[in-house]
Amino acid sequence: MREKIVAGNWKMNTSVTEGVQLTREILAGATQIPEGVHAIISPPYTHLFPIAQLLEGQNRIALAAQNCAEESKGAYTGEVSAGMIASVPCSYVILGHSERRTYYGETDQTLWNKLVQALENNLRPIFCVGELLQEREEDQHFQVVASQLKHVIGALEPADFEKIIIAYEPVWAIGTGKTATSDQAQEMHAFIRSFLAGIFGEATEKTPILYGGSCNPSNAKELFSQPDIDGGLIGGASLKANDFLAVAKAFE
Numbered sequence: 001m002r003e004k005i006v007a008g009n010w011k012m013n014t015s016v017t018e019g020v021q022l023t024r025e026i027l028a029g030a031t032q033i034p035e036g037v038h039a040i041i042s043p044p045y046t047h048l049f050p051i052a053q054l055l056e057g058q059n060r061i062a063l064a065a066q067n068c069a070e071e072s073k074g075a076y077t078g079e080v081s082a083g084m085i086a087s088v089p090c091s092y093v094i095l096g097h098s099e100r101r102t103y104y105g106e107t108d109q110t111l112w113n114k115l116v117q118a119l120e121n122n123l124r125p126i127f128c129v130g131e132l133l134q135e136r137e138e139d140q141h142f143q144v145v146a147s148q149l150k151h152v153i154g155a156l157e158p159a160d161f162e163k164i165i166i167a168y169e170p171v172w173a174i175g176t177g178k179t180a181t182s183d184q185a186q187e188m189h190a191f192i193r194s195f196l197a198g199i200f201g202e203a204t205e206k207t208p209i210l211y212g213g214s215c216n217p218s219n220a221k222e223l224f225s226q227p228d229i230d231g232g233l234i235g236g237a238s239l240k241a242n243d244f245l246a247v248a249k250a251f252e
């Protein structure tokens, strides 16, 4: 049995006060999260510490950062290291989100450096891949995703690979209201699993592969019922406690 995961990526939204309030609301409804489903919230850096304090002493909701630095410490003004994030404490980090790749020029090399930092500091990476609309229209989507995986995830030692969570987020579905159909998503998830199996073999059966891109309470059940979709990475719908909890409940 693979882990089931619902992760909320808040992106650059909410003040600290609003983020704390949103966390309180999610915690208040956490009993609705089906047994065995791991719920993760990923607020901005500034919110991590107060939210970690709120989450202390419970195990229904875990915490993720949205990014980390490539280096471990030193003169890198404005950066936040994986060690700092782990010290919050925080357990997960999202890496390779398409917004980071597109707006901040993150390359395979950047992501490799960040992945190494995350793993050295015991942060579990949620590694994002996904194609642009044009790449899908040109039928390049499998090649694009294979390349994003091969040069970074494919270079890991098997023991580290076992810690990885993959998120497939077709860029054309992010924040557009245009979800991939469950068939399109399943097709890509199955491809990702078989591609990784070519490198890591059977271990891939345990790799959680999440879908992201306009996933919400009305489409989550259909998506999560697919054999290779193990949960979701949720943007917009994770900013409302009831919607986030409803997505988690889609596993029922």
Ligand code: 13P
Pocket (backbone or CB within 6 Å): 009, 097, 169, 173, 174, 175, 176, 177, 212, 213, 214, 215, 233, 234, 235, 236, 237
């Ligand atoms: P939306 O759910 O808002 O489309 O965002 C998806 C996403 O980018 C999650 O990381």
